[in-house]
Amino acid sequence: MDIITIVSIIFAFICMILGFTLEGGAINALLQHTAAIIVIGGTIGAVGISTKGKVLKRFPKIFAVAFKKRENKMVENIIFFKNLATKTRKEGLLSMEADLNESTIDPFIKKGLQMIVDGINPEIIRSSLETRLEQTSERHHQGIAMFEAAGGYAPTMGIIGTVMGLVQVLGSLDDPGELGPKIAVAFIATLYGIATANLIWLPVANKLKALNDEEITEKEMYIEALLLIQEGLSPNSIVSNLEGYLTENEIKSLQVGEEV
Numbered sequence: 001m002d003i004i005t006i007v008s009i010i011f012a013f014i015c016m017i018l019g020f021t022l023e024g025g026a027i028n029a030l031l032q033h034t035a036a037i038i039v040i041g042g043t044i045g046a047v048g049i050s051t052k053g054k055v056l057k058r059f060p061k062i063f064a065v066a067f068k069k070r071e072n073k074m075v076e077n078i079i080f081f082k083n084l085a086t087k088t089r090k091e092g093l094l095s096m097e098a099d100l101n102e103s104t105i106d107p108f109i110k111k112g113l114q115m116i117v118d119g120i121n122p123e124i125i126r127s128s129l130e131t132r133l134e135q136t137s138e139r140h141h142q143g144i145a146m147f148e149a150a151g152g153y154a155p156t157m158g159i160i161g162t163v164m165g166l167v168q169v170l171g172s173l174d175d176p177g178e179l180g181p182k183i184a185v186a187f188i189a190t191l192y193g194i195a196t197a198n199l200i201w202l203p204v205a206n207k208l209k210a211l212n213d214e215e216i217t218e219k220e221m222y223i224e225a226l227l228l229i230q231e232g233l234s235p236n237s238i239v240s241n242l243e244g245y246l247t248e249n250e251i252k253s254l255q256v257g258e259e260v
Helices: 003-022 033-050 059-065 074-091 093-101 107-117 122-170 176-231 235-245 248-259
Strands: none
Touching: 003 176, 033 122, 033 176, 059 122, 059 176, 074 093, 074 176, 074 235, 074 248, 093 107, 107 122, 107 176, 122 176, 176 235, 235 248
8 A cells, every 4th residue: 555645645635624724614615415426426427438448447446556555676676687697597598497487476577588488589579578568558548548537527527516506596596695605515516626636536647657657667677688688698787787777776775685
């Protein structure tokens, strides 16, 4: 669970509510179930119309991904590749067949290892793995597009809710004393639309983009490492080539890991 993401969302909502109450507003004035139904229901409906069914079914799973802490295993896998290169230089590429049964190895790496063991041409291996990587990225972007769409529809649904509320207000002008509270209630729908778009849907979409970029970078490194091992490059040369994918802190962690 990504605590920072959850705390950030809670913090944002608390600041909004706190600011509202400090201005003299009552919290219960923000709780309007009809506005919530119009905005949230309308947003979900609009997203459902604009999204393929097979992608829409993954909505809960994709949403949950934004709140899960993703482990960065680049340093760990570089050490794995170094050890693997050391073994293959001594025992040959076929010695990697034993590693194919390891359940802890990333399936993407395992696929590359299998292709190397099968003696497939390096260019074909690169092309095959890059195609798999593109398909993964495309699948991720389909999910991201749902949340970007929700971020676009939510404010509009808020305006629709406000207009519907104002229609009710204008239909009861015989009681001027009630106009202020009723107009305030009507504008809550706009607040819900803007708040959900900018505090939930769009931030989640951006978080998913960042996670996708991180995964793509990792897998690009895996492709490079696998091809360097197949080429027969020395373990230290492989590490030097792969360090370009790491941050300065990760390089320090790698150096510590190599010493252990």
